[in-house]
């Protein structure tokens with residue numbers, strides 16, 4: 001089956017360099033493909049900003065059924081232009097868990113190959129009657145049947161696509177069996193080990209019967225200033241190589257940096273459904289990065305990345321046979337081990353591998369299973385469950401089975417696949433107090449009781465949960481008072497326990513993250529772990545070298561705040577989220593950390609409220625409602641949203 005392509009391109013301003021040039025609109029109801037010039041929307045820069053904007057103007061945005069809802073995948077102007085770590089792809093869609101908005105940011109090679117096929121973004125609407133794949137190659141894009149891929153797990157999808165199209169170069173974004181079964185906490189996977197999580201976007205692809213988008217492009221992306229870009233690339237290569245934080249990432253990935261205490265032993269970790277955030281060094285030893293080195297194979301990374309932060313572990317396991325585990329990050333270590341009381345490496349590796357194979361969101365799975373375990377402790381779920389699953393902290397084999405059940409939508413997995421919040425709603429009784437969520441999205445976190453700006457970033461996240469937004473690393477990295485003053489005008493930025501200026505810091509960090517995601521750069525490198533690499537002036541210079549677009553660092557950061565404000569507005573319009581949703585469950589306010597460097601730490605309600613006031617004020621949002629005020633919308637050239645009300 002090959003569908004008709006309508007390649008009519010309207011008259012438009014010239015496409016700047018750095019862009020592939022086109023946005024592809026896909027209507028799966030009719031099979032019609034339509035192209036438009038990216039230049040129409042270049043004020044949205046690309047990646048996350050462009051994805052949010054295209055979603056906001058999709059005619060089916062408010063549809064209730066995921067099959068009818070739009071989903072947008074976009075890569076920024078610094079993807080595929082030769083700059084180090086210019087590789088990230090953004091996904092925007094309605095959040096299947098919260099009902100609000102969700103953006104995801106994912107690595108791998110997909111964005112680069114999509115741009116090399118000629119597209120900066122793909123927006124998909126409608127649903128196909130039978131499974132399909134969208135092929136983006138050097139020729140016309142086309143939809144092809146994918147019945148033979150339906151039911152396959154992610155590694156087998158990649159093998160089958162490689163066999164059909166040639167292994168290199170090929171990259172895809174698609175779903176495993178969990179997405180096909182519309183499991184709410186499923187995600188999109190790029191290649192084998194990169195997940196676009198947080199909002200159940202796998203279920204959207206599943207409802208649309210879209211197995212994958214395959215990017216096969218080989219054309220190079222034009223750049224504005226080739227020589228300047230080459231010089232900048234070389235300078236950045238040197239600085240990244242010399243950065244102490246980047247050396248830490250090279251050494252042990254995020255598993256080493258932040259998993260089970262991190263190198264310093266000071267990084268907290270979620271314990272038993274986040275009832276606590278402290279593990280003794282002895283208790284964390286079996287799941288620390290050092291313990292896994294015996295199984296480490298060649299490291300993996302996004303295209304052209306010298307850091308290669310993704311672990312490949314090869315383990316001969318007594319329990320599961322050979323485990324080939326790819327892409328483990330700190331969130332798996334915390335979410336699938338300490339948050340479940342598991343300390344056996346083979347159970348952790350197997351649970352992580354199953355999440356990748358089925359296309360499940362590790363954070364959502366962590367929160368749902370931990371919730372079930374606490375329910376069993378409180379008599380709200382039977383401890384003994386079908387298929388020999390025993391709901392018991394640390395019972396690795398049972399919990400691995402449970403992950404499989406979620407992916408298969410079988411037994412208790414049917415309930416937990418909805419995520420912790422919806423599972424609690426169905427169980428009833430007191431169970432909702434055990435669902436560790438914000439805006440209904442499961443939290444798999446660390447440092448919420450002890451790190452103030454970090455916690456504020458999680459509670460104000462538009463997608464619900466997750467620290468990769470407004471949570472800065474300044475507290476974990478303990479930047480000095482002088483550095484804080486010089487870089488952020490805040491002497492307390494590196495002090496985890498201080499509330500001073502932390503509302504502003506979280507809001508400022510959101511602006512930086514939105515800008516970095518819109519450019520298509522990896523945030524691990526550009527600003528998060530090492531602030532010196534996230535200088536907005538330098539990011540703006542990189543944008544200019546690639547595209548010729550001139551912005552100051554201040555203007556680029558302001559664009560990030562504009563993007564965040566649009567996302568907040570979408571979160572409100574779709575999910576009704578307001579200030580009252582910017583919070584965390586009671587346990588973070590009422591139950592202190594049990595020991596270690598942050599023993600006794602917990603959140604203080606009054607101080608959090610004050611910091612939230614500061615957060616909204618910095619953004620020009622209404623302090624009462626936590627929503628962008630009409631003045632803020634006008635000030636950020638978002639007045640067009642007011643017509644929508």
Ligand code: SF4
Pocket residue numbers: 085087107108300301302305306307308309310522523524525
């Ligand atoms: S640091 Fe990690 S996530 Fe970032 S580009 Fe490199 S491999 Fe990808």
